[in-house]
Amino acid sequence: MRQNKQGTAEKLIRAAVDLISEKGYNGVTTQEIANAANLSEKTLFRHFGSKQKLLETSLERFQYAEEMRIFFSEQLLWELENDLLSISKKYHDIMNRDRKLIQIAIKDEVHIPGFKERRLQHPRQLLTLLTDYLITMNEKGKIVCSNPTMQAFTFMMAQYGAFINDLEAGNNYPGISLKQFIQENVKIFVRSLTISSPSTP
């Protein structure tokens, strides 16, 4: 019965993440979480000591950390359209993997020391990576880029908006999919960044 201990904690964490992301930390009872995990409430407390600690443990896995950095250093082809597409996809992959954790983080209500800071550091890192990418592309003469930081930021905000929209509004816009959005957004940036001289009609 030694290996069951980890399995039990895992079940509880999954149930907690599921329920809390739906109904909020204060909207779920430890009883409900235990039931959803097919375990007794007592077991929950034996493993985590408190509801708050259970949440903290659940949120610890919230670290895509190095993944973006590695992606940027290994997967880029220095071909704008291609790269922006794969960056977008990677972004949504990562975000969707942590979908429920992000939902919890947004609903917040809960104050875990340092958590917000840790969370906000990811998009800052992405902004840096993306900015550096644009700068290099500019140096290579492949794009015309006057303000790389703001352009990277704008690109990110579009992705972020689409993700949050999908997260909480689901399929609010009939006939519009995330894939289509990514393609159109990349097209717009490619067109905008590969103009030789600004067109003045």
Added chain:
Amino acid sequence: MRQNKQGTAEKLIRAAVDLISEKGYNGVTTQEIANAANLSEKTLFRHFGSKQKLLETSLERFQYAEEMRIFFSEQLLWELENDLLSISKKYHDIMNRDRKLIQIAIKDEVHIPGFKERRLQHPRQLLTLLTDYLITMNEKGKIVCSNPTMQAFTFMMAQYGAFINDLEAGNNYPGISLKQFIQENVKIFVRSLTISSPSTP
């Protein structure tokens, strides 16, 4: 003392919106709300009957409704850069005015019948208005627009992302302001929509 009744309800609603947007519906007690409004808990219940009803009443003001439609029919100059700028500004004006209500809506936890539906209808309306605008601009020969719906959607998502980012991350990106973002985003769309022939380097 007749006019005080409305003033009292107003105070309570304001306090409720402030606190609930911060800590979530289940994270605030009626006691706290009453204190924040400098009124007794009893008065709160005399006015609204229940905590839930207080929230519902607070959320009823959440209707920018016609404002966007009127703006689109009256304030546009049919000059792309100018119009996209003023649309962006109007959007953020409206969103910021209802900042706290939107925060409550996102944290959700609360299930008020029909509320979510009512809320989601606003961005859908904006999408329609913006799409129609692009179509007309295309017909006027002022832009080259292959896929107006997706382009309007992309423009919206960028605004939405920037708003949500500002809402919950505050000043996470030092040196980047909302104003700068709006300008850069508009520039990107203008460049992208006013290319006569796609440049292939």
Added chain:
DNA sequence: GTATAATGTCAGTCACCACTGACAGTCATA
């Protein structure tokens, strides 16, 4: 077969919280 570790059951504690009733105070108006 017995020790050990993990879980379940059950009854219960304690604090908090939405909400109430009874009574008293305050102020404007007639």
Added chain:
DNA sequence: TATGACTGTCAGTGGTGACTGACATTATAC
């Protein structure tokens, strides 16, 4: 000065929810 509309105080009630302790149960390992 009396009435009425509004608010405050206070002492409650009933329910819920996080968390505990004592004891029984199961499975595994030696």
